[in-house]
Amino acid sequence: MNAQIQHLYDIARKPERRIIGLMSGTSLDGLDVALCRISGNGPDTSVILEAFATVPYTDELKADIRLIFAKDQISFEHLCLLNSYIGRLHGRMILDCLQTWGVQPTTIDCVASHGQTVYHAPKSQHRKEMFPNATLQIGDGDHIAAVTGIITFSDFRQKHVAHGGEGAPLAVYGDYFMFSDPNENRILLNMGGIANFTYLPAGGDATNVFTTDTGPGNTLLDAYARQFLNKPYDEDGLLAASGNVNNALLQAMKTNPFFESPFPKTTGPEVFNTDYVNDAQDRSETQALSNADLMATLVQFSAETIVDAISRTIQEKGVRRSADPQTYRIYTSGGGVHNPVLIRMLQTLLPNCTFGRTNELGINGDAKEAVLFAVLANESLTGGRTSFGEREGVPSVTMGKVSFPK
CATH class of the missing domain: 3.30.420.40 (ATPase, nucleotide binding domain)
Incomplete structure (x- = not known):
């Protein structure tokens, strides 16, 4: 077995996991970083928020994101460059937070990254019959994993879309x-x-x-x-x-x-x-x-x-x-x-x-969305047994793609 897959397996078997949840919303304020200690799964999930910080985006980065954010016409080169850049930036922000908190990266089991939404296009909005719901978040998970050395779950919204949801809200x-x-x-x-x-x-x-x-x-x-x-x-x-x-x-x-x-x-x-x-x-x-x-x-x-x-x-x-x-x-x-x-x-x-x-x-309201994605990663690792019924828009799925550090 690949050593990284073995490590993922070992994490899933632990009685509790330390997961960092990341969130950057449409307000573009910055990156919310929530260090969570999570045990159980499904309705038995227990979360302790160990530390939280919002790392502000610079004015220059906000301006760069707004060049492609929610726009019909963009530079595809700029989109491509930001996808990698933001992933690496988020990775460095994680390491800076861990250093500030006095936490070693090796003690973190995984990162759960929402990414930066740049376009959201549910079918009710785009109204193009042959196309399904769609949404796009950038800040590639492979780059986060490579920078931090921590297994990273990302791109959560795509599974939701693939099963008929609109990719949001995931709360x-x-x-x-x-x-x-x-x-x-x-x-x-x-x-x-x-x-x-x-x-x-x-x-x-x-x-x-x-x-x-x-x-x-x-x-x-x-x-x-x-x-x-x-x-x-x-x-x-x-x-x-x-x-x-x-x-x-x-x-x-x-x-x-x-x-x-x-x-x-x-x-x-x-x-x-x-x-x-x-x-x-x-x-x-x-x-x-x-x-x-x-x-x-x-x-x-x-x-x-x-x-x-x-x-x-x-x-x-x-x-x-x-x-x-x-x-x-x-x-x-x-x-x-x-x-x-x-x-x-x-x-x-x-x-x-x-x-x-x-x-x-028991959860800081400013941290809540970042904590949510940590919980979603935990559910992908250990849960997936809760049924939300056969309803359009609320598929019973686990979410998040896995990026190994190497």
Whole structure:
């Protein structure tokens, strides 16, 4: 047997594994690095977050990624170069984090890399009958493994697509394994560039859970913060708080087939971008809005589309709990939790729900997405026995391609 395959086999047989989960989202803030100690699998998965860091991307790297990010026409040479470069960069970032934490690379069992999404194209979006769902993440796993000397799982979304899913959101798998509760109806709301939530009804039946995108989270807010403030985001929502919501523009932005599509569904900045807003302003004749009013309206847009999706799910599913039949607790994570204007809007629009943060469940909300991919790698190593039912969009699969260091 090849020695590297033997090593993989030995890792799978261990009672617990140290796995580094990596996540870089559509906001392009940087690389989230989560060092996890994981035992068990499936619903018996136990995760301890040993260390976490977000390693920021330089302005130059962000600019390089934006040259190909969510664009119909790009330089294929630039795409090819970034695929290798980002893989090696992520590898060096891992080693730097381990050095800072005083952890030897030889004590890490594997790396689980999400990669950097550059294009997401579900069939509902591209509408080309002969082509399936598709998505593309770069930052090649072989380069990460070669730089770190650690077995690397990567390219998780492709198996999901291959079995009829849209390749996103994948949070349903990790959220179900880590956060289901027999006595509480839970919604795990992640507000990154695109917002999504995982529906976890009390009782823990895997065939009832799902994850779906709701539309924009921070992607439009951050795009206009760069334009209006020359900052990566509207800190504390101050610009939005100083403006007034324009209802005509809000309704124009909410006019999109995506919002009426059945769950689960996915989208991305390929649809929701500044061109989308410009078109809505043309249709609603609101081109002269002040910066503050536009930002206030964009926050309201994110909040209402999140709430519409959650309310629709609660109504459609009709899950009941004897002690308090109307209560759902929403646990928030992602960059949106740091925007108090957005959080206040959600709480106002969902008065029958209670709110908390994922931190209450034992996982740092900022680390949650990186931890998710560590859990997916663990499931590929030791699990794969949980069935999510025969439902479109939620295939019962294990994910991640293996890259050996040599």
